[in-house]
Structures are given as structure tokens and as C-alpha cells.
Amino acid sequence: MFKPAPLAVSMLACSFLLGGCGDSVKDTHPQKLVSQRQAIFKKMTKTLEPLGLVARGHKDYAKVEFTEGAQALKDLSSQPWVFFSADGNYPPTKAKPAVWSQAAEFKRATNNYLATVDKLVEVSGSADLPTISAAVDAVQKACKNCHDQFRNER
Numbered sequence: 499m500f501k502p503a504p505l506a507v508s509m510l511a512c513s514f515l516l517g518g519c520g521d522s523v524k525d526t527h528p529q530k531l532v533s534q535r536q537a538i539f540k541k542m543t544k545t546l547e548p549l550g551l552v553a554r555g556h557k558d559y560a561k562v563e564f565t566e567g568a569q570a571l572k573d574l575s576s577q578p579w580v581f582f583s584a585d586g587n588y589p590p591t592k593a594k595p596a597v598w599s600q601a602a603e604f605k606r607a608t609n610n611y612l613a614t615v616d617k618l619v620e621v622s623g624s625a626d627l628p629t630i631s632a633a634v635d636a637v638q639k640a641c642k643n644c645h646d647q648f649r650n651e652r
Contacts (some may be wrong), residue, residue, distance in 0.1 A: 504632045516626075523590040535581035538574060544569045546637065549618070553634035561623055564630070568615075568622035571637075575615045579608055592650045604648055611640040 504529070549567050551557035553629040586597055597604050618633040 506649075508531075510554050522547075525590055527585070527588060531581045531583065531586035532588065535578040535586070536592075538578040538581075542571060542574045545574060546634075546641075550638065553631040559625060559627060559630070561625060565622040567620045572615050572619050575612055594648050594650055597648050604644075607640075607644040607647060611637070611644060614640045 525531075545567060548557065549571070552559050552564055555617065576635065582593065582597055582604070584598065587595070614633070614636040618630075618637055621629045621633050624630065
């Protein structure tokens, strides 16, 4: 008779338990507003990551690649905000109610973020690494500030 090793049993049990920890709430809204904005934010993060590597000296600056990345971030940056409409506050959102109850503050945070991205695009081709690093840091800080105020970190 087959008797599984204790380690195998433990690993199998862990995988079942961890499988239950995921976001089990699905976006059932007809327009999938939450899913659409989350997908854009994920693209924005993936687009910003290589720029951050350059800003921190973990990757060499290549003007064409960096400027294209900054422009791609700018192109994405205008997209998610329309999905924060009045009917976009439902599970599985990670947005805090403050997005809707403090709409003016949310708009200011959004505009601040967009301004930092504009500045990044402006300096992206300069090859002035301290200025570029400061611009990337400003974008990342704008993201964090908005998340701190308007996003639940589940």
C-alpha cells in the first residue's frame, strides 16, 4: 500500500490552504469596471518597473528605451480614471470609499500623479540621471500617496 511522505502531505495541505487565500470575489459588473482599471494599473506597474531600475542604477540608461517607456507610462496613465465612475464601487474593488466621498481630493491626487508622469516624459531623453531618478521617484511617491489615501491594501 502507498503511504505518502509527511512532507508531501504537508505541501499538499499548504497548497489547498493557500489556494483559498486568493481573491475569490469576481467582478460581475456588466462593464467590468474594477477589472478594467486593475488591468491598466498592472500594465502601469510593469511599465514603470524598468524605469525604476534605471533610476536606481540597476540597469543602464538607454535613451530610446527609456523615453519609449516613459511615453508608454504616460499613455497608460490617462486610462484608468474613467473606470472610477459612480457605479464602479463594488467588490472586488480595492478602492476605499474615500475615492467617491472625497472626489475632489481623489481628483487632486490623480492630477498630481499625471503631472509627475508628464515631468518624467519631459526629462526622459536628457541622459541627466539625477534628474531622471528624481522624476521616477516623484512618480512612485505620487503612486504611494494615492494608495495610502485611497486604496485598501488587501
